[in-house]
Amino acid sequence: MRGAEALLHTLADSGVEVCFANPGTSEMHFVAALDAVPRIRPVLGLFEGVATGAADGYGRMAAGPAATLLHLGPGLANGLANLHNARRARTSLVNVVGDHALHHKQYDPPLETDIDAAASTVSGWVHRSTSAAAVGVDTAQAVAAATAPPGQVATLILPADVSWSDGASSAAAPPPKRVPAVADAVVDEVAAVLRSGEPTVVLLGGAACRAAGLRAASRIGAVTGARVLVETFCARHQRGADLPAFDALAYPPETAAEQLATARHVVLAGAASPVSFFAYPERPSHPVPPGAQVHVLAAHTHDVEAALEALADQLASGVAPVPHQPARSNPPAGPLTVQSLAAVVAATLPEDAIVSDEANTAGPFLWAATAGAARHDWLRLTGGAIGQGLPVAVGAAVACPDRPVVCLEADGSAMYTISALWTMAREQLDVTTVVLSNRSYAILRGEMQRVRAGEIGPRAAALLDLDRPELDFVAIAAGMGVPAGRATTAAELSERLVDALTEPGPHLIEAVLPGPASGRQ
């Protein structure tokens, strides 16, 4: 058996069902082996950032680990930004990077680069297979590393000759790892904090943002008066209908500081200690007020859902979680604004939808408006590397073919990985993309004020505005095989959204919003 076949058998035995790929010459034996080992479905991205972002979206939603196939150092480089987001999402992802044959590297051929150095920036585990005989075991170890709780990127570097050589055999799938439990003493300590009556914020992150964790947190908040927040950029947040709804810790540092201003204690449940996304002159790096104590109920490596339930049982035995009171209203009429757009999305979001949110400045409005929408999963921009939204939608749709996917995508971010639309068309994925077109990097106009960099002159504006020329997303989508239309009023958006959600397959709607630079529609 060739190395490539052993790799694919081992991946398939380990629960890998899909490989998001953009291969090159050094991966041709892997590609050929896909027909010899037809247990893994290849999905082509026209750019590696699409493949890695799709793998992240897949991994956030699927039961088994995600997998990629990338071409040498430059292919890895193109996929790094979305692997960074996957790292921050703690997605279980086996990242296979083809390399030159081992004997060929010494000649420094044109595509030779330091793959290990680049891979180390996003991976919890990096290993180069050095013989066909070893590749099965190496692959099993890569899966074990990728699925170690809560999940990480494991990069397996596969030299071409290891891939094409005979003498390989598949290896046994690693046993699934159990998520370690939080010690009772830690739960007791946090319970004591919450019983103290001192102002406390419970910050949920990671697995705590799923139904069980949310319900337990709701019970805790109801009894103790603690304020429950969810982390700003959660990888996967279950929301809507009867689930308890909490505010997110805000992105703007001044708002986050206000949310925590009166807290004497911050309890971390699966979340990291909060830190400002960026530094700003004369502002602290984190919003936790001086004198407040930070307590870790559960780190991301531990079973945060069980810990929250144990805490709720101690503090709120017999108390029920407080469901959100849905306030669904008819979609609004009138001009299209961020607010009316959010209301339209909330009113039309279908049951069991998956939302890929890269709406950036519009994100908080959409998030707030949809708290009472139908049940859904909300996937956010975990690592801040833009260009995630469309690929994550691809991967979520591949993982969950029976669920509608709604991609809320800022225009500037959309252009990073726009060819994801083509993969949606090829795979006929049920993704409805709404491009929020305000023809600017609106977030940077806000940040320019926040960092006190002064007035925005014409040269600066040239780097912030996207209006010369205006991007026509309807034409771009059509060029990639995705039916598309434009909405300039709330009613038009509502109508187009309903149509797109009703019809199977991918659709795109360009939602024309006021441009912040000009103030015009």
Added chain:
Amino acid sequence: MRGAEALLHTLADSGVEVCFANPGTSEMHFVAALDAVPRIRPVLGLFEGVATGAADGYGRMAAGPAATLLHLGPGLANGLANLHNARRARTSLVNVVGDHALHHKQYDPPLETDIDAAASTVSGWVHRSTSAAAVGVDTAQAVAAATAPPGQVATLILPADVSWSDGASSAAAPPPKRVPAVADAVVDEVAAVLRSGEPTVVLLGGAACRAAGLRAASRIGAVTGARVLVETFCARHQRGADLPAFDALAYPPETAAEQLATARHVVLAGAASPVSFFAYPERPSHPVPPGAQVHVLAAHTHDVEAALEALADQLASGVAPVPHQPARSNPPAGPLTVQSLAAVVAATLPEDAIVSDEANTAGPFLWAATAGAARHDWLRLTGGAIGQGLPVAVGAAVACPDRPVVCLEADGSAMYTISALWTMAREQLDVTTVVLSNRSYAILRGEMQRVRAGEIGPRAAALLDLDRPELDFVAIAAGMGVPAGRATTAAELSERLVDALTEPGPHLIEAVLPGPASGRQ
């Protein structure tokens, strides 16, 4: 003076005129400083790979060094593939990467990554500025590193607080470095080899592919009978009209081996010792035959043009270079094939054009057909990281606004950095892009046979073919503000090319070629 202003003053004093940028929050003071120091023109790319590829194209054609501005580790990651190509092109490029404020990094905010590790994979020089007082001198050193002969990528990491803090001052521009001369004894040794009469190949690379080197090599070949070849992927090759024309060392390893089969000596003039682009089973890594001797006339670090001229003066005093005999013919009629497309391009290429060639499988046909075309510069895919062609065309057009730029672009590669079209439209660059649409990664179908991976099954084909759905480049270009049309016959291509080249500003022509998978038009 703020750090950002000192940086810009120092760059401008060092000959930097343009900054290809895609900034984020941590670069807002740099962006604001562009208006305070209006000596540097910012050019926005909607994706960092566009910015870095454009900087490479600019640096290959401009007198002064190229510069970029990228946002943190993920922005650098998105730009790495084209920085890799710039590294292989030995382009002088100051790569400015914004970073979090120094005091903020310890909190591991979402966008934090190991910038140094990623930068090291493409840079000859990496340095992080740690105070506003130091940033002027650091910038001068970055320019000195970038412009050290023959040129390299120098990455300056700029923390946000260094950028926004006062107390900075600009530093003196570094003195231009001289390219070291090749020792007379080396020229004498190579002259003796060439006088021996033994079969010899002279391989030109780097600066030897410009007019002076080509003319000297032609004289040497005429007198000694040595065969002159140019390296496979030259960063900038001056060609056409009365310049001597030489074959390129072929990309297919079997063809390259044939070209060198009878050589007893290989003389390297600015080129690296040839190596196969990829390894293949049971095939050597390089095409130099056993027993042949490799001699270095001039490494890329040395003055290869002067060395070739000295060699020519020794061997061929009074002998004139042999000009290529242009065989220009009328453009052909009939169906559009790679051959007829190449003939049309050769017949219509305007005087003093710059060609950005990422035509991949069609490249050799285009290259051969244009040897007798009007004078032009030919820029090739130096590092093999696809997605270079459109951005390099952007940068070349910014560097040389009075010269027409023709971008010959494969469909698969075009999709990597397709948003370069928007920058062409915004800057109204005189670039005519011909997309060679064969709806497949044609090169990989060839490589699949070459690596002996076996028959191409349906799962493998799904990763090689781009025909479900077909990409409509006319619609995509229109969506980004570039007027576009489609050509399905040679006559149609000829007409559209003439029109596009006559009218200023960017244009795109989708040239519909037979698809190799189906054999259909």
